[in-house]
Amino acid sequence: MTDTVTLALTAGEPAGIGPELCLQLAAEERSAGLVVIASKPLLEERNRDLGLGIVLEDWAPGSVAARAPGTLSVLHVEGLATTAAGQLNTANSAYVLDTLSVATRGCLNGLFDGMVTAPVHKGVINNAGIEFSGHTEFLQAMCGVERVVMMLATDELRVALVTTHLPLSEVPAAITPARLTQVARILNQDLKTYFGLEQPRILVAGLNPHAGEGGHLGREELDVIEPTLEALRQEGMTLTGPLPADTLFTPHWLDNADAALAMYHDQGLPVLKFQGFGRAVNITLGLPIVRTSVDHGTALDLAGTGRADMGSLRQAVQVGERMALCQKRMGGQKLASGNKASNV
Template sequence: MTDPVILALTAGEPGGIGPELCLQLAVRPREAGLVVVASKQLLEARARLLGLPVALHDWAPGQEPTFSAGALSVLDVPGCASVDAGRLDPANSAYVLRTLETAANGCLNGAFDGMVTAPVHKGVINEAGIEFSGHTEFLQDLCGVERVVMMLATDDLRVALVTTHLPLKDVSAAITPERLSQVARILDTDLKAFFAIEQPRILVAGLNPHAGEGGHLGREELDTIEPTLEHLRTEGLNLIGPLPADTLFTPHWLDQADAVLAMYHDQGLPVLKYQGFGRAVNVTLGLPIVRTSVDHGTALDLAGTGNADAGSLHTAIRVGAQMARCRKTVNRGPNS
């Protein structure tokens, strides 16, 4: 029998769609134990606004979350100001970060097997005077790791990034042998640990058009990417490339690949989101915990309308549960 998995689910920006996406989960079968880490008062108010008859049960570490239809387990995080759906309030920024800290610390101490995050609003957190560049960097600092990797995935495609939220003019300088090596090793290691892929086959995109055209369209491939990949292959990594990004995302290459490693944000993610927006999941690799997230933002215009689509959240929960179970199996070993 499969070991039970308990996932923490943070509700994200209080004025956005995150709270109601969490509430929608109560009416669907759940393949993992879920604990919503949020203000119980906020969830009750949003349920009343939407007319959702959801029973919210207080949860404490060591308890089994409820699987009952129409009910959710909640780890109450106080301090959320009065909230109007669709309206941002910088006064809630510290509360939002407390939900992330609570969930992550619960993963680190074993209360949770992983965490799933609904969207936050970076701008309003910064307006509150709190430096915040996103979930990924926040969890990297909290967990004390040097490098993490952003990977988005659908059922058919995984795309990881060497660089993430950088202006395009800064990307080339950021692609160093050290960074590329760290990212490739993390991707290879975590595909094995969390997705049970024994020998991941990773396609690596070049930076320039036509992967540099032998140096005529840029030398990053010749000077940095190719030598680094060659060295990593001596460590046993199965890396194919650098390949021209305009032809890499075709069945000829993708049919036999486990993941794509893109050099920058808008090189790989537009393809993935075209292929599966609303059904994709954002995975943070390189952490000592499981973390998945939705592939969309706070959607303030939809908050409180009841029209928000929980498809990406369901995917994030499913993938998070699979990753947590896979890690338990790997850590336990085949003969345990």
């Protein structure tokens, strides 16, 4: 068993801060090998403009990825059109998706132990006529899995979501026994596989205020959530809830838990981002590969200035490395094949 990993790092939207964050990160000491998946001329230009002095080395399969401070391995991707920091160009959309495809295939083929993604700009990709709802859905399709789970994490808190980018009016109907069961199983399994937790302790939020208050403020807890959680406990999971979300995120509960499972996006993530914005990591669970990302966007106004904070990218790399190492120590265990999409 090796105690080192190699991570693919996609540089994201070329007009945003992703390319320079990759370069700034390369100036630091690191234990993981990084291979930036991007246009090499773009990195050379941003490197020169910011006076960073990073040595860019071409990487090919079988090569050892650079780890020394001041060096960066690059897997060049063609297709970048003319670009300038802070100025979006729809002509670059296919190139951005190609970087994601190269990194994902590399992980699936064993070239990389995981992938870390810098931010992309969903709007400009869609404006190019390419339907794109985000990294998560793109990777889900490429990996051929039926369900993925979004989890954001800091060193102190992990919050996973049953539903993600849905209008609030559509959330109750989306919380079905089947969906809740699948999400909870993925969360429980991946906390074992990637975080080394033998028996994960998961807090589960209710949907309604006061977790429905015995049915007086909604019946989803009584009709869906409680019966589903009880069935999952019979499988051996350690699940507490449904709990009122306004008190779940307090030391009384969190001090004895490994993760919280929120029913919808803005139920759990505001708490986590208040607690650790800029050092939080977006993790996609349910994939057969390790994937982490930053908790921020492309920050076009900061692109090319050298003032962007790389704290979240640094954390994403560190968490991705720890997840990949843990998976290796677990013997390369992957998610059960029951999460494979039926049409793949």
